[in-house]
Amino acid sequence: MIGRNDMLKRMTTHLLAGAMLLAATGAASAETLKVWSRQTDESALILKTLTDAFTAKTGIQVESYNTGTDFEQRLARAAAARDLPDVVINDDAALGQMLKMGIIEEVDPTKIEGNDQIVPAAWNSAKGANGKVYSVPISAQAFALFVRKDWREKLGLPQPKTWDDLHKLAEAFTKNDPDGNGKADTFGMSVPASTVRGYASWYMSNFIWAAGGNFVKQEKGGFKPDLESKPVADALGFMRSLFCEGLVQPGAINATTGDALPTFRSGQTGIFLSGPYHIAVLDEQPGKDKIEVLPPPAGPGGVAALAEGTSAYIMTGTKARTAAEKFIAYLISPEGQEIGMGEGTGHTPLVRLPINKTVDVDAVRKDPRWGTFKEVFDKSGHYVPPVPNWTPIRMLTAEGFNKILASCNSDIPAELKSIDQEMAAELRKQKALAE
Structure with missing residues (x-):
């Protein structure tokens, strides 16, 4: 038979254990x-x-x-x-x-x-x-292309597979009245070329890699600028041709994605390079039946896209x-x-x-x-290169690319050399801080 004192001891032990468990549970749930x-x-x-x-x-x-x-x-x-x-x-x-x-x-x-x-x-x-x-x-x-399928099919053009195809499609969307309203109010590509948050660099990276170019090259001891090259000059030259021929939306040179997106949604532009996060809003306007999603067209270096x-x-x-x-x-x-x-x-x-x-x-x-x-x-x-800090690189290259796109007569290789010099100074600073 269990004595009264033993019973009291056991009851006290159980109560203490229960209180501790409750406290622990409460602490976990309160975290x-x-x-x-x-x-x-x-x-x-x-x-x-x-x-x-x-x-x-x-x-x-x-x-x-x-x-x-x-x-x-x-x-x-x-x-x-x-x-x-x-x-x-x-x-x-x-x-x-x-x-x-x-x-x-x-x-x-x-x-x-x-x-x-x-x-x-x-x-x-x-x-x-x-x-x-x-x-x-x-x-x-x-990144992939959102394209106005209804416009493309109306004009009898193929899905773009190369940069040349892309240029022809942008030109047709600009000059051949794809919406059929009898007005010259449409443009080929919607481009965010602003320097804000480095948009021009962010966007151009797709074309630089597709041309076979790079922002930097990694060597023993760190990173070195690598924009002063024919592939990168080709990429900037291709995109600048769209600007200078009027095949991008008005104000593209100062546009962010937030500015560029409405031009595609409203039917002002017919080609929009972006990520999958825009599928839902583009299904609403201009409408799921009017758009198609296509891989980026191949540049001189093949197909490439910003990841x-x-x-x-x-x-x-x-x-x-x-x-x-x-x-x-x-x-x-x-x-x-x-x-x-x-x-x-x-x-x-x-x-x-x-x-x-x-x-x-x-x-x-x-x-x-x-x-x-x-x-x-x-x-x-x-993916962008694993330099110690990509943000200042993105910002200074955005400034340089924006300047190139805004001037139809500037010397692209000379401008790229200037950007490389700025990037070299930034990379040296980052290396010194890391050491």
């Missing part, structure tokens, strides 16, 4: 992860669905914040105030700048569950110039490292990837092309146009 993302409001709705699913699965709460405009400035202010979030979701091209700011921590991929499911090419965007990993890719994308993506970064000083790693593991999991793709929601996806190799984009999207982007990424995608 909050701060996540900032550089996203539009449309993508943020997908992120909210994803974080809600993560919370339901783990009990970890997520406090999110997003903006698509002054994200970098807000990060800088948060760093100065020592009030950084735990995780940031940002463009993979921002890695160098964030590393320079000292606000991201090195990532050990083996600590991220499911890291072996990420397609190998995507990891190229996660490494610094020193070869160390500083982010985890969660989305990929490449980009979105990555998750663990921020310096986080006190929730384990929770951050769990959250990132969920982002790259098949479940997280499919939620992030936002299929059927009508919203801009957070995950454009899945980086998890077990996720079948065709099975999820059920739209062959996404398969075209996936094929371009797999076969022809080029």
